[in-house]
Amino acid sequence: AQSVSQHNHHVILSEAASLELGCNYSYGGTVNLFWYVQSPGQGLQLLLKYFSGDTLVQGIKGFEAEFKRSQSSFNLRKPSVHWSDAAEYFCAVGASQGAQKLVFGQGTRLTINP
Template sequence: AQSVSQHNHHVILSEAASLELGCNYSYGGTVNLFWYVQYPGQHLQLLLKYFSGDPLVKGIKGFEAEFIKSKFSFNLRKPSVQWSDTAEYFCAVNSKYNFNKFYFGSGTKLNVKP
C-alpha cells in the first residue's frame, strides 16, 4: 500500500524566513503528487500538483515543490513566508493506475510569527 510521510509535524517561523516542508512517499509505481493547504477555519484546498514533466512545479501564493524521484520526495518550499501562510499543509499522492484513491500525509502545522 502507498504511504506518505511528513516528518515535520509543527514548524514555527518568523515572517520572511524560508520554508521547506518535507514529504516522502512509498510506492513502487508511477504517482501523481499534490500539496493541499488548510487555512484556519477553512476547508482543504489545492496548493500545487505534479503529474509529469518539469519536476519543479509552481503553485499559488509563491509556493513551489520539487519532485525527486530517486528520493521518493516532493518537498514544499517558499523563499519568504508571510503571516498569512499560517496553516496546515498536507502532502498527498495517488497512483496513475488507481487514481481514485488519494493517500495523505499526517500534515504539518506551520505557524508564522509576525
C-alpha cells in the first residue's frame, strides 16, 4: 500500500533559522510529489510540486524541495524562516498515471520563536 511518512511531527525554530522537513514515501511506480501548507483555521495551499525533470524544485514563499529517487524522499527546505511561516506542512504523493488520488503524510507543525 502507498504511504507517506513525515518523521518530524513538531519543529520549533527561531526566526531566521534554516528549515528542513523530511518526507519519505512508499509507492510502486512513477510519482508526482507535493508540499502543501495549512495556516491555522485554513485549507491547504500548494507550496510546490514535482512531476519530472530537475529534481530541485522552487515554490512560493522562498521554499524549495529536492526529489531523491534513490531515497524515496522529497524534503522541504527554506534557508531563513519568518514568523509568518508558522503553520502545518503536508507532504503528498500521487501516481503519475492512472488514479487521481493523493496520499498525505501526517503533517509537521512548525512553530517559530521570535
